Amino acid sequence: MKPFAYRRVEDVHAAVRAAGRGPTVRFLAGGTNLIDLMKQGVEEPEQLVDVNRLPLAEIAEAPAGDVTMGALARNSDVAAHPLIRGRYPALAEALLSGASPQLRNMATVGGNLLQRTRCPYFTDPAFAECNKRRPGSGCAARHGYTRMHAILGASDACIATHPSDMAVALAALDAVVEVTGPDGDRSIAIGDFHRLPGDTPHVETELRAGELIVAVRLPASPFARRSHYLKVRDRAAYAFALVSVAAALGLDGSGTIRAARLVLGGVAHKPWRVPAAEQVLIGRRADPVAYAEAADILLEGAEPLRDNAFKVELARRSVVRALTVTAARG
Numbered sequence: 001m002k003p004f005a006y007r008r009v010e011d012v013h014a015a016v017r018a019a020g021r022g023p024t025v026r027f028l029a030g031g032t033n034l035i036d037l038m039k040q041g042v043e044e045p046e047q048l049v050d051v052n053r054l055p056l057a058e059i060a061e062a063p064a065g066d067v068t069m070g071a072l073a074r075n076s077d078v079a080a081h082p083l084i085r086g087r088y089p090a091l092a093e094a095l096l097s098g099a100s101p102q103l104r105n106m107a108t109v110g111g112n113l114l115q116r117t118r119c120p121y122f123t124d125p126a127f128a129e130c131n132k133r134r135p136g137s138g139c140a141a142r143h144g145y146t147r148m149h150a151i152l153g154a155s156d157a158c159i160a161t162h163p164s165d166m167a168v169a170l171a172a173l174d175a176v177v178e179v180t181g182p183d184g185d186r187s188i189a190i191g192d193f194h195r196l197p198g199d200t201p202h203v204e205t206e207l208r209a210g211e212l213i214v215a216v217r218l219p220a221s222p223f224a225r226r227s228h229y230l231k232v233r234d235r236a237a238y239a240f241a242l243v244s245v246a247a248a249l250g251l252d253g254s255g256t257i258r259a260a261r262l263v264l265g266g267v268a269h270k271p272w273r274v275p276a277a278e279q280v281l282i283g284r285r286a287d288p289v290a291y292a293e294a295a296d297i298l299l300e301g302a303e304p305l306r307d308n309a310f311k312v313e314l315a316r317r318s319v320v321r322a323l324t325v326t327a328a329r330g
């Protein structure tokens, strides 16, 4: 590990001041991703700003009925919170499907959104080619083993997937990321937060240098109570998603779909949402025929790689299953 400076801060303004706009400064939250990457020589910050003492761990209801989760709320606390379990079950399920209990006790809301890809060519500096780690160097995965890689939205420069389960659920819940930084406060819709790789896969989010996530806001939703997160993976626990689905449905008394949210994980550089796939469900009976149509639209343009063609059919079936479970929820 390269030497680095360490600074602990006690309030948000001090954190922003300490970080400045420096590209080689990182905020330290739970450390479960950042410290690993520093030990591997993938991340080499000159300074860590430890934000663990900031008062940003609260999960609370705002007057308009929105629920706000502080950036430092631990993943296990979010998953166990009655407001989350009751109103946004897909989020609780997504968090509980990730990592291990010990990791969830450390991992935070902000850190989970900003965790880096698990592309093995990215996490191992022995591979010289990685446009995400060393811009312009190439992509070792392109001529490597691609079972875990993207089937949608990839580019010639990068085929990595985003690993966060939480982000997929947040995308189905229309969450908003609240940030503060050298230029003040702003809100970023979760759908705009993560970027597709294009020619600049090292630029992963819309966050600007020095910006700190302070909270994630979940809008009040009349139908998010009927939501579900389905994760398909190689082992029943402690594994990243091959494919995941976050779904939410608003049904009327006759079983007709009045609102829908549908997002795929494990298939792209960001949670994959296609509004037309949700629209095709509106006004339809909640049944597998409609679900399969939505899945086809969601997967339009999929470009499987040598080792991951199975993801297309897996995702299609997972969408049908996730929507079936969602509709059956009371």
Ligand SMILES: Cc1cc2nc3c(=O)[nH]c(=O)nc-3n(C[C@H](O)[C@H](O)[C@H](O)COP(=O)(O)OP(=O)(O)OC[C@H]3O[C@@H](n4cnc5c(N)ncnc54)[C@H](O)[C@@H]3O)c2cc1C
Pocket: 026, 027, 028, 029, 030, 031, 032, 033, 034, 035, 036, 051, 071, 072, 097, 098, 099, 100, 103, 106, 107, 108, 109, 110, 111, 112, 113, 114, 115, 163, 164, 165, 166, 211, 212, 213, 214, 238, 239, 240, 241
């Ligand atoms: C073995 C293992 C298995 C895992 N399995 C899963 C899984 O199945 N699903 C899943 O979703 N995740 C999984 N994870 C990832 C885990 O959830 C993340 O490591 C964790 O969420 C990161 O949170 P953290 O608070 O520890 O972040 P840190 O490691 O502290 O930080 C991560 C990044 O976020 C930045 N950062 C942190 N907080 C802020 C903030 N408030 N504002 C701006 N920048 C910030 C840091 O600077 C750093 O760049 C796994 C991790 C491990 C080690």
Ligand code: SF4
Pocket: 117, 119, 120, 121, 122, 129, 130, 131, 132, 133, 138, 139, 140, 141, 142, 157, 158, 159, 160, 201
């Ligand atoms: S897929 Fe992306 S992260 Fe993986 S080696 Fe290629 S450029 Fe790097």
